[in-house]
Amino acid sequence: MKPEILVVDDEPDIRSMIRLILEDEGFDVREAENAETARDELTSHPPALIILDIWMRQSDMDGLELQKWVRRYYPHVPVLMISGHGNIETAVQAMKDGAFDFIEKPFKSAQLILLCQRALANAARDAEHHDLKRRYDVSLDQIGTSPAINSIRQTIDKVAQTNSRVFITGPSGSGKELLARNIHDKSNRTNGRFIMVNCASLSFDRSLIELFGSETSDGGNRVVGAFEQAHGGTLFFDEISDLSQDTQARLVRALQDQRFKRLGGNTEVTVDVRIISATSHDIKTRVAERGFREDLYYRLNVVPISIPPLSRRREDISELARYFLNKRLSDEGDRKLSFTSDCLAALETYSWPGNITQLRNMIDWLVIMIDRNKHQITYEDLPVEILGVGQLSKANDSGLATAITMPLKEAREQFEIEYLVSQLSRFNGNISKTAAFIGMERSALHRKLKNLDIHIESADQSEEHS
Numbered sequence: 001m002k003p004e005i006l007v008v009d010d011e012p013d014i015r016s017m018i019r020l021i022l023e024d025e026g027f028d029v030r031e032a033e034n035a036e037t038a039r040d041e042l043t044s045h046p047p048a049l050i051i052l053d054i055w056m057r058q059s060d061m062d063g064l065e066l067q068k069w070v071r072r073y074y075p076h077v078p079v080l081m082i083s084g085h086g087n088i089e090t091a092v093q094a095m096k097d098g099a100f101d102f103i104e105k106p107f108k109s110a111q112l113i114l115l116c117q118r119a120l121a122n123a124a125r126d127a128e129h130h131d132l133k134r135r136y137d138v139s140l141d142q143i144g145t146s147p148a149i150n151s152i153r154q155t156i157d158k159v160a161q162t163n164s165r166v167f168i169t170g171p172s173g174s175g176k177e178l179l180a181r182n183i184h185d186k187s188n189r190t191n192g193r194f195i196m197v198n199c200a201s202l203s204f205d206r207s208l209i210e211l212f213g214s215e216t217s218d219g220g221n222r223v224v225g226a227f228e229q230a231h232g233g234t235l236f237f238d239e240i241s242d243l244s245q246d247t248q249a250r251l252v253r254a255l256q257d258q259r260f261k262r263l264g265g266n267t268e269v270t271v272d273v274r275i276i277s278a279t280s281h282d283i284k285t286r287v288a289e290r291g292f293r294e295d296l297y298y299r300l301n302v303v304p305i306s307i308p309p310l311s312r313r314r315e316d317i318s319e320l321a322r323y324f325l326n327k328r329l330s331d332e333g334d335r336k337l338s339f340t341s342d343c344l345a346a347l348e349t350y351s352w353p354g355n356i357t358q359l360r361n362m363i364d365w366l367v368i369m370i371d372r373n374k375h376q377i378t379y380e381d382l383p384v385e386i387l388g389v390g391q392l393s394k395a396n397d398s399g400l401a402t403a404i405t406m407p408l409k410e411a412r413e414q415f416e417i418e419y420l421v422s423q424l425s426r427f428n429g430n431i432s433k434t435a436a437f438i439g440m441e442r443s444a445l446h447r448k449l450k451n452l453d454i455h456i457e458s459a460d461q462s463e464e465h466s
Contacts, residue, residue: 002026002027002028003027003028003048003049003120004027004028004029004030004045004047004048004049005022005027005028005029005030005047005048005049005050005051005116006029006030006031006032006038006041006042006047006049006050006051007019007022007029007030007031007032007051008031008032008033008034008035008037008038008050008051008052008053008056008063008066009033009051009052009053009056009082010033010034010053010055010056010057010058010059011053012033014053014105015031015033018051018112019031021109021112021113022112022113022116025113025116027116030047034056034058034059034060035056035059035060035061035062035065035066035069036059036060038050038052038066039066039069042070042073042074042077043224043228043231043269044231045231045232046074046076046077046232047077048077048120048123049077049078049079049080049116049119049120049123050070050077050078050079050080051079051080051082051116052066052067052070052079052080052081052082052099053081053082053083054081054082054083054090054094055083055084063081063083063094064090064093064094064097067079067081067094067097067098067099068097068098071097071098073224073229075098076123076126076127076193077123078100078119078120078122078123079098079099079100080099080100080101080102080103080115080116080119081094081099081101081102081103082102082103082104082105082107083102083104083105084104084105084106090102100115100118100119100122101115101118101119103115143316143319143320143323144313144315144316144319144320145315145316145319146313146315146316148307148308148312148313149313149316152179152305152307155303155305156179156182156183156186156305157186159183159303160182160183160186160187161186161187161188163274164302164303165274165275165276165277165299165300165301165302165303166180166183166275166276166277166302166303166304166305167276167277167278167283167297167300167301167302167303167304167305168180168276168277168278168279168304168305168306168307169278169279169280169283169304169305169306169307170278170280170306170307170308170309171280171307171309171355172280172354172355172357173354173355173356173357173358174280174307174308174309174310174355174356175307175355175356176238176278176280176307177196177236177238177278179305179307180194180196180234180236180276180278181194181236183234183276184233184234184236184274184276187234187274189232189233189234189274191232192230192231192232192233192234193229193230193232193233193234194230194233194234194236195226195229195230195233195234195235195236196236196238197210197211197226197235197236197237197238198238198239199237199238199239199240199241199242199243200238200239200242202242202243202244202247203244204244204246204247207243207244207247208247208250208263209223209225209263210225210226211225211226211227211247211250211251211254212225212227212250212254212260212261212262212263212269213225213227213228213262213263213265213269214262214263214264214265215262215263215264215265223262225262227254227260227269227271227273228269228271230271230273231271231272231273232272232273233273233274234273234274234275234276235273235274235275235276236276236277236278237275237276237277237278237300238278239278239279239280239281240277240278240279240300241279241281241283241286241291241292242279242281245293248292248293248296249293251296252293252295252296252299255275255296255299255300256299258270258271259271275300277300277301283297283301309352309355310352310355310356310359311351311352312428314348314349314426314427314428315348315427315428315433317344317347317348317352317359318339318344318347318348320356320359321339321344321347321359321363322339324359324360324363324364325337325338325339325363325366325367325377328363328364328367329367332367335372336375337367337370337374337375337376337377338375338376338377339376339377340376340377340378340379342378342379343377343378343379343381343382345379345426346379346382346386346387347359347382347386348426348427349422349425349426350386362383362386365383366381366382366383369381413452416448416452417452417454420434420438420448420449420452420454421454423437423438424454424456429456431445431446431456
């Protein structure tokens, strides 16, 4: 696909000359005679590069003001400023505002072409760097071999190439935004923008502007909303269930008609946007209690994806911990750190109420706090909430006091019960994995559990009947 360049200048002859020069070099060129037309062109389809005149007559913005607007709403689009009245101060101001470079009229064709090529190459490098960083972060939801993650991975592969709306549910910190980004990156919209709206922080009045934008009656002072910013890309609603009822009603109409009006405006705007929504709340209960519109729910919930809490995918914890550790160490130069086996066992046993976010923050804390001369993270290095120091000490004191009064056989039996219950919890009740870890035959472990009257509680009992 040829790079597309938007030329913004109030002089038709200048626009025509630039068009001829650039088209001879294989570029596609669009034109705009003022700031308002330029904003319309950007809204309909952002170009790869903007060539922008600083001084424009009969325009509601001059070039410097429009440059700031572009930087706010389309920061990935480079701008090359041109002017026949420029001076060093104007050039410096344009560069400070984010322009890639500055060229003065009259200019030579070779100079214009060279600057365009440099601006496009620089934008491509920035996009590649951003994409690699984003993909490195977004790969998180694909880490692990648990049945839940395997199922999510298969669903992502199927739904990514479609335009179907996706509804993600899961507890706070489980990685809903990362999953949404992963779908975007695997889709045919990957070159478009991924725009996130945090619905929990929006009031009704603010939400209308944030989503649909605003403008004055004469079309000036326009604010571009999330729908327009995500044109050609993906719009992600985080905590969608927290939207006000009035905003939900506006959203239903926008999704139904595929168009809307900006707040205060009369012009209908049509956009091409893929919608992904997420919530940590029980959305079906919200619908039943009329806190969330049923018609909106069914429009959004075309492909449902449920992310389980980390406590229900314990077999992924060690792999996630190593991933976060290596990611954190990549910023630490040559520093080497690894986990001891007893440390990983403790991580796998912990309940992780904050899910993936809590695990990641804990790893960052460990890397900061551990002596730089150490090469291993041990059980003793873990924070208090992981070790459960207060509860553990209390339990140990109580257990010791009780054990002292018991015969050896009963004390040993009490220890076995506590040990096996802990290991079963670690492996989500999976007998085969528990037996392999503690070094017992599966059948022997079954007999031991029966003799000790330990009942297995697991979310997935299919392994027991295989």
